[in-house]
Every structure is written in structure tokens, then in C-alpha cells.
Amino acid sequence: MSAERKTKKTDLPERIDAANAYALEMLFSVEPVLEGVQKALDVVPGMTPSTVLHAGPPISWRRMCDPMKRAVRGALIFEGLAKDSSEAEKMILEDRIILSPNHHYDCVGPMTGIISASMPVVVTKDLTTGKKAYSTFNEGGGQALWFGSFGEETLRRLRWIRDKFAPVMKKVFASAEPISVWNILSQGIQMGDECHNRHGACTNIFLKNIVEPLFSLKISRANAMDVYRFMSANSHFFLNFTMTGCKLATDAAHDIVDSTLVTAMSRNGTVFGIRVSGLGNRWFVAKSPYLEDALYNLGYGPKDAAPDIGDSSIIETMGLGGFAIAAAPSMASFAGGGFSDAVGITNSMNLITAAKNPKFAIPSLDFQGTPTGIDIRKVVDTAILPSINSAIVHKSSGAGQIGAGIAKAPYECFEKALLAFGKRHDLAA
Amino acid sequence: MSAERKTKKTDLPERIDAANAYALEMLFSVEPVLEGVQKALDVVPGMTPSTVLHAGPPISWRRMCDPMKRAVRGALIFEGLAKDSSEAEKMILEDRIILSPNHHYDCVGPMTGIISASMPVVVTKDLTTGKKAYSTFNEGGGQALWFGSFGEETLRRLRWIRDKFAPVMKKVFASAEPISVWNILSQGIQMGDECHNRHGACTNIFLKNIVEPLFSLKISRANAMDVYRFMSANSHFFLNFTMTGCKLATDAAHDIVDSTLVTAMSRNGTVFGIRVSGLGNRWFVAKSPYLEDALYNLGYGPKDAAPDIGDSSIIETMGLGGFAIAAAPSMASFAGGGFSDAVGITNSMNLITAAKNPKFAIPSLDFQGTPTGIDIRKVVDTAILPSINSAIVHKSSGAGQIGAGIAKAPYECFEKALLAFGKRHDLAA
Numbered sequence: 001m002s003a004e005r006k007t008k009k010t011d012l013p014e015r016i017d018a019a020n021a022y023a024l025e026m027l028f029s030v031e032p033v034l035e036g037v038q039k040a041l042d043v044v045p046g047m048t049p050s051t052v053l054h055a056g057p058p059i060s061w062r063r064m065c066d067p068m069k070r071a072v073r074g075a076l077i078f079e080g081l082a083k084d085s086s087e088a089e090k091m092i093l094e095d096r097i098i099l100s101p102n103h104h105y106d107c108v109g110p111m112t113g114i115i116s117a118s119m120p121v122v123v124t125k126d127l128t129t130g131k132k133a134y135s136t137f138n139e140g141g142g143q144a145l146w147f148g149s150f151g152e153e154t155l156r157r158l159r160w161i162r163d164k165f166a167p168v169m170k171k172v173f174a175s176a177e178p179i180s181v182w183n184i185l186s187q188g189i190q191m192g193d194e195c196h197n198r199h200g201a202c203t204n205i206f207l208k209n210i211v212e213p214l215f216s217l218k219i220s221r222a223n224a225m226d227v228y229r230f231m232s233a234n235s236h237f238f239l240n241f242t243m244t245g246c247k248l249a250t251d252a253a254h255d256i257v258d259s260t261l262v263t264a265m266s267r268n269g270t271v272f273g274i275r276v277s278g279l280g281n282r283w284f285v286a287k288s289p290y291l292e293d294a295l296y297n298l299g300y301g302p303k304d305a306a307p308d309i310g311d312s313s314i315i316e317t318m319g320l321g322g323f324a325i326a327a328a329p330s331m332a333s334f335a336g337g338g339f340s341d342a343v344g345i346t347n348s349m350n351l352i353t354a355a356k357n358p359k360f361a362i363p364s365l366d367f368q369g370t371p372t373g374i375d376i377r378k379v380v381d382t383a384i385l386p387s388i389n390s391a392i393v394h395k396s397s398g399a400g401q402i403g404a405g406i407a408k409a410p411y412e413c414f415e416k417a418l419l420a421f422g423k424r425h426d427l428a429a
Numbered sequence: 430m431s432a433e434r435k436t437k438k439t440d441l442p443e444r445i446d447a448a449n450a451y452a453l454e455m456l457f458s459v460e461p462v463l464e465g466v467q468k469a470l471d472v473v474p475g476m477t478p479s480t481v482l483h484a485g486p487p488i489s490w491r492r493m494c495d496p497m498k499r500a501v502r503g504a505l506i507f508e509g510l511a512k513d514s515s516e517a518e519k520m521i522l523e524d525r526i527i528l529s530p531n532h533h534y535d536c537v538g539p540m541t542g543i544i545s546a547s548m549p550v551v552v553t554k555d556l557t558t559g560k561k562a563y564s565t566f567n568e569g570g571g572q573a574l575w576f577g578s579f580g581e582e583t584l585r586r587l588r589w590i591r592d593k594f595a596p597v598m599k600k601v602f603a604s605a606e607p608i609s610v611w612n613i614l615s616q617g618i619q620m621g622d623e624c625h626n627r628h629g630a631c632t633n634i635f636l637k638n639i640v641e642p643l644f645s646l647k648i649s650r651a652n653a654m655d656v657y658r659f660m661s662a663n664s665h666f667f668l669n670f671t672m673t674g675c676k677l678a679t680d681a682a683h684d685i686v687d688s689t690l691v692t693a694m695s696r697n698g699t700v701f702g703i704r705v706s707g708l709g710n711r712w713f714v715a716k717s718p719y720l721e722d723a724l725y726n727l728g729y730g731p732k733d734a735a736p737d738i739g740d741s742s743i744i745e746t747m748g749l750g751g752f753a754i755a756a757a758p759s760m761a762s763f764a765g766g767g768f769s770d771a772v773g774i775t776n777s778m779n780l781i782t783a784a785k786n787p788k789f790a791i792p793s794l795d796f797q798g799t800p801t802g803i804d805i806r807k808v809v810d811t812a813i814l815p816s817i818n819s820a821i822v823h824k825s826s827g828a829g830q831i832g833a834g835i836a837k838a839p840y841e842c843f844e845k846a847l848l849a850f851g852k853r854h855d856l857a858a
Binding site: 201 | 619620621622629630633634636637640641644645650653654657658661757758759762767768769792793794795796
């Protein structure tokens with residue numbers, strides 16, 4: 001081994017620290033604002049009429065979980081590409097449909113996360129770099145595509161969102177002051193939202209921001225009221241915007257050579273995958289976990305649950321949600337714990353992260369920032385797993401959401417990533 | 430001393446406990462809802478065209494603090510009873526004006542708390558007993574009567590509230606579902622409001638409740654928008670409704686023979702007074718304190734401050750505000766403390782109260798209820814003083830609000846009340 005190589009090895013920890021610091025600087029520099037509403041086909045780079053985007057790492061049709069399959073078939077019917085479920089299935093099996101992860105298309109979606117060509121998407125723009133990310137509007141509860149449920153009611157709602165709701169919201173965004181995602185999240189954290197499973201305060205603040213532009217539009221009041229009602233009835237309405245903001249931030253920290261920070265965590269209901277800043281676009285995957293602590297709707301239990309699913313863990317990648325649970329102890333009580341358990345989770349997330357985000361101050365921790373920048377080295381060293389506040393969908397019946405709780409990211413993803421990182425740097429495992 | 434008298438004395442602690450338990454039962458049974466909007470003269474029992482109601486215990490004009498005097502003169506000009514400040518003063522000195530505490534007229538008002546005959550008041554009704562309480566709409570910041578400030582802008586705003594805002598809100602309340610005060614407060618407590626100095630979450634929830642009825646009214650959109658803007662610009666808009674709800678509840682606990690619970694705490698900027706359930710309508714007063722821990726606006730300091738003022742301490746009498754500060758640690762940090770100080774205050778309030786209110790669950794204390802039912806015996810025994818989250822007005826310049834912080838109720842009030850209680854029961858001091 002040459003002297004040069006030795007020096008290089010000795011310097012690596014410092015180089016990693018510098019790279020991680022730089023990655024965090026990039027992440028913290030992002031200023032996402034909600035810019036407008038467009039048809040996915042018109043703005044999502046690479047989108048085609050026969051593309052269906054989904055949550056999580058890449059996955060073949062064969063290996064997709066049942067809820068995601070239902071949502072994909074539903075999207076094809078919604079798009080008018082298939083007249084029914086069996087025709088949809090046939091098209092997929094004949095490879096006439098492009099199935100691809102949202103993350104590969106600058107998109108994110110909660111749960112099944114389906115985005116198809118004619119769906120309206122909200123464009124979130126990073127004021128610092130000008131980069132954009134896209135998400136659908138949150139559909140709300142019940143028979144909804146994001147919960148892997150599809151029927152007449154789902155279709156009716158998706159059409160209403162596309163044909164009635166989105167055109168109005170497009171005008172709202174055009175006339176409103178730019179809505180800062182961080183501004184709303186930083187207030188939400190002061191108001192009991194951890195900004196993943198609790199979004200009620202954020203949604204209220206968002207509503208407060210748009211009531212004036214919405215009711216000032218030259219449209220009928222009944223029309224404006226329908227739009228308002230749809231949003232105000234869904235305390236998770238802001239969820240998708242939180243996700244695009246977090247994606248823009250974590251993407252800004254991506255592709256920093258030597259950085260060991262996680263820039264995406266995502267699940268498709270079959271596998272859980274992570275991406276690491278210094279390791280390119282490769283996903284390090286493991287079987288998607290079942291939720292460990294969860295509360296089920298009446299009549300449902302662990303045997304009914306699909307494994308963890310959705311791009312929404314981009315929120316934890318950004319240090320919110322499960323990482324900020326001390327700001328929303330109701331989420332811990334939900335999973336059978338109390339306030340000290342919530343604080344315990346946030347504190348343990350501090351042990352696997354590189355920084356605290358001063359924008360998001362947790363009141364009950366003396367306004368300590370949220371733990372941000374998951375370091376694969378720390379996860380592997382401590383075996384403390386990222387804690388994700390998540391929802392649960394039925395594994396096979398199409399019943400949609402059946403519960404909610406806490407999932408733990410699989411150790412294997414971080415171990416694989418660290419091995420790849422070591423290999424790249426010629427280190428022994 | 431007769432045997433009978435002896436038995437009576439021995440039983441007193443049990444009788445007090447039973448009376449206090451009953452008083453709390455009455456307090457917890459109250460279900461306040463916002464019922465409607467009326468002119469004060471039409472609904473406030475005993476109101477006359479020349480009555481001006483004010484915060485705190487009774488006080489003569491001569492002893493009133495400067496901010497309250499300004500607000501009283503302002504109200505007389507607003508009513509058209511006086512053309513200017515000196516004419517107003519003259520009328521008062523000639524005893525042509527009835528000055529009386531809000532509390533004696535089923536009313537409450539924050540800070541100076543002025544209510545005059547033509548002012549619109551919100552009627553809050555207890556669904557359990559049918560009893561009603563009244564408050565004005567919160568005026569918002571700046572040159573406002575409640576802050577002891579009066580000028581052209583104050584007058585303009587009061588007229589707009591009376592002539593434009595209130596008629597619309599009257600229609601809103603007439604068409605809206607009844608708005609439950611507790612429902613909003615119980616959500617607010619989960620969202621970082623202690624429901625006195627932090628009312629942002631409660632106000633957002635209130636707004637969410639009334640957007641639909643407001644924008645469905647057959648009035649011009651510009652009109653509806655002006656009304657909406659006025660409310661949404663003031664994070665304290667819900668404060669006055671919290672106060673009427675608390676007054677209905679504490680009044681329900683009043684006049685229970687043998688009860689040692691405090692049923693009102695109020696200040697007029699000169700004296701601080703309390704009422705005790707078993708001691709009738711007498712106020713036990715002491716000099717109104719200056720705020721101990723406070724944050725002043727730029728350019729102002731303790732030497733500029735008027736003593737503590739307002740009926741808003743009815744909120745602490747009900748176990749919210751300072752008593753619930755652990756739910757809003759930002760209020761403690763505001764006064765130079767941190768989360769543990771906030772928890773410390775709430776815990777110490779548990780030492781002087783008789784119960785925990787299950788309706789208002791503090792998330793960071795594992796959803797423990799707010800400390801409710803101040804017992805004068807416990808205050809005197811422990812010398813722990815009720816902690817009140819308060820605002821500060823200028824003592825003499827009419828500048829209005831100059832800061833906010835924490836005030837402590839004077840020990841003397843509780844000592845005097847306990848002596849009176851002892852005297853009534855023939856006990857030695």
C-alpha cells in the first residue's frame with residue numbers, strides 16, 4: 001500500500017465530515033414555495049400519457065403489493081387507457097405501461113403515491129436553486145387511490161379534483177402570495193404537528209393563507225365553497241406539500257461526493273429503499289417492514305396490514321415526522337407510549353443525525369431543532385433505526401387505510417449502503 | 430362552647446371538601462356555545478345608555494389607572510355622549526355616568542375591558558343552565574380601547590366593528606352550527622395555545638368554523654372579505670370568547686356555601702380582586718401587581734408599565750392560561766424561562782387547585798388535565814401564587830400595549846378571603 005493511499009484513508013473521516021457539512025448547508029439553503037398547478041403530463045420531466053408513477057424504489061408489477069396494484073389499475077381507468085381492471089392488468093402485462101418511481105421523476109406521493117398523466121400536480125419550487133418538485137393534491141380519506149382503494153367513488157373524486165378543484169386552485173396559486181412550505185411547517189411544529197401523521201395545524205394555516213385569494217376569484221361562490229370544503233374536511237391536506245418541500249431539500253443534499261447522509265427513504269409496500277448522498281441514484285433496499293407500534297381501526301389487526309408504503313418518509317429524511325415526534329406527543333400516545341416515549345424517540349434520532357434544524361424548533365425540548373441528516377455510519381454503529389410515523393393500508397381487500405403507527409427503517413438498507421460506501425473508498429468492510 | 434358547635438367545627442373540612450367537589454361538578458358541567466351578536470344595551474342585564482363597564486373589581490374614577498381612564502373617556506366619545514375628552518371627564522365628575530365592573534353585569538373584557546351601550550357583544554350561552562355571558566369582539570392590536578389607547582383610529586375601528594363587522598357576524602352566528610368554546614379550547618391546548626396569551630391555534634380553528642357560513646351569506650364578497658381579514662389578522666381574536674366561556678363555568682361554581690374555591694380573579698389596573706364561591710359577591714382586593722417576568726417592546730421597560738389589568742385572569746381561574754403554560758412553552762421562554770419552567774409553573778398550580786380538567790389535556794404532561802379550582806386554603810398554606818399570563822399597557826402615555834409576561838396574584842387577596850371564611854365559620858384566624 002502506497003504512502004499516498006494511506007494518507008487518503010486517514011483523511012477520509014474528515015472528508016466525510018466536510019462533505020456532510022456541505023450537504024447539510026445545501027439542504028438548509030432550500031426555500032420551497034408552492035408555485036402553481038399544472039397537468040402532470042405538461043410539467044413532470046419525462047412523463048408520458050402511458051406513464052404511471054408510484055411510491056418507493058423501482059418494482060416490477062409482479063412484485064407489487066396488492067394496494068399499489070389496485071391504485072395503478074385505477075389510474076389507468078381514470079386516464080381512460082383501460083375500461084376496467086382486467087383490461088388495465090392486461091396492458092401492464094403487455095408492457096404497454098411505464099411504471100416508475102416518483103423519485104425518478106422529481107415527484108413524491110404518500111402511500112401508493114400514484115401519479116398519472118392527466119392528474120393535476122402542485123409545482124413546488126426551491127427559490128434558492130429554481131428546482132422544482134411535484135405532487136398530486138391529497139385526496140382525503142375513504143375510498144382513495146393513495147390508500148390503495150379504487151371504485152366508482154374514487155374515480156368520481158379524482159375527476160372532480162382534475163376538472164373542478166385543480167382549475168380553481170391554479171387560479172388561487174396564481175393570485176396568492178407565494179406560500180412558503182417551511183414557514184407553515186415551522187408554525188405547525190409549534191402547534192402540535194410533527195408534520196407527517198399530524199398535519200392539522202399546518203392545514204389550518206394553509207387554509208388561512210388561501211381563503212382570501214380563493215374567495216376573491218371571479219368564480220361562483222358555490223364553486224369556491226366546494227373547493228374550500230374539500231380542503232377543510234381533510235386535516236392531511238398539507239401533507240403532499242410538506243413532502244415536495246422535503247424532497248427539494250434532501251435532493252439539494254444529494255450527490256455530494258464522500259457524504260454519508262441519507263437523501264431519501266421510501267417504500268413501495270414490498271421493499272424499503274434509501275439513497276445516500278455520496279452513492280448516486282442507487283437504492284439500497286430491504287423488505288419493507290410491518291409497523292411495530294400501531295393502532296388499528298375497529299375490526300382490523302396486524303394480520304390485515306400491508307407492509308409499510310409511501311414516499312412520505314421523505315419527511316423523516318428531512319428530520320420531521322417521527323424524528324420530530326416530541327413536538328406531537330399525541331402520536332406517541334397513539335402508538336401506546338407517552339410524552340417521555342416521544343421525547344425518547346426524538347432524542348434517539350439525534351444519535352443518528354448530523355445536525356439540528358433551527359427552522360423547526362420543538363417547544364417541549366426548549367426549542368431544540370429537529371434532528372436532521374441521517375448518517376448511515378451512525379445508524380450502523382448504533383443500530384438505532386430511523387423512526388417513521390406512518391399509516392397502514394389493507395394488504396388485500398382494497399379497504400384502504402386500516403390504521404396508523406410507527407415503522408422502523410430496516411437496518412439492512414444502511415448496512416448495504418455503508419458496505420457500498422466502504423467499497424467505493426477501498427475500505428475493508 | 431356547646432357540644433353541637435364542637436361537632437360543627439370538626440366537620441368543617443369534610444363540608445368544605447364536599448362543597449368544593451360540588452362546585453367543581455357545576456363548573457365542569459358548563460357547555461358554553463357562541464350564540465349570537467346583540468347590542469350591549471339590548472341584552473346586558475342592567476345596562477343603560479350612560480353605563481360604562483370596565484375590567485376588575487369596582488373602582489372610583491379618582492383611583493382608576495390612566496389607561497382605563499383613557500378607555501372610559503374614549504367610550505363616552507364613541508357613544509356620542511361627549512364630544513371630546515374633557516367633556517367626557519366633566520360628565521364623569523358630575524356623576525352622570527355609571528361606572529361598574531363587567532363582572533357585575535355578566536360580562537368580561539380583556540385589559541381595560543370597556544363595554545358601553547351601543548357596542549355589539551357576543552352572547553355566549555351555557556347549554557346546561559341556559560345562563561349567558563357577554564363580551565365585545567376583540568379589537569386587535571395598535572390604537573385600541575382595550576389597551577387604554579384612544580384616538581381617531583380607535584374611534585374609526587370601533588364604529589366599523591359596530592356598523593359593518595357586527596351585523597355580518599350576527600348573520601354568521603345565526604347560520605353557523607353553534608360554536609362550542611370548549612371544543613375549540615380543547616383542540617387549542619393540543620396545538621400550543623395556553624388559551625390566554627397564545628390564542629393562534631384557537632383563532633385558526635374558529636376561522637375554519639366560520640368561513641363557510643361567512644362566505645355563504647347574501648352580502649357582497651368585499652364585505653365578507655373585510656370581515657374575514659379583520660379576524661384573520663388578529664391571532665387573539667378568540668380571546669374574548671374564551672373569557673365568556675370561562676366566566677360561565679366559574680360563575681356556575683359560585684355561591685356554593687362552604688366552598689373555598691376561587692370563582693373570579695380580576696384586575697382594574699389599580700387593584701387585584703378575587704371572589705370565592707362560599708363568600709358571596711364580595712371582592713377580596715390588594716394592590717394590582719406589576720408583572721414579574723416580562724418582555725417589553727423596544728424602547729419600553731418596567732418603569733413605563735401600568736399594574737396588571739383586565740378580566741382575562743378569569744382564564745386562569747378556569748385553569749387555563751398561566752395554569753396551562755406547559756402546553757405552550759413559548760410563553761415561558763418569552764418570560765426568560767424554558768420548557769422545564771413552564772412545566773414547573775403548571776405543576777405548582779396543581780398544588781393550589783382541587784382538580785384536573787379532563788377536557789383540556791396537556792400533551793407534554795402525558796395529557797394530564799389542566800389544574801382547575803383554586804383553593805384559597807392551599808394558596809395561603811403554600812404561599813404559591815396563581816400565575817397569570819398577561820399583557821402590559823403603558824401607565825400614562827396612551828401608547829397601548831408595551832409588553833407581555835407573567836403576573837402573580839397577590840397573596841393578600843387569598844389571606845383576606847380565608848380570614849373572612851374563617852370568620853363566617855367562627856374559626857380563629
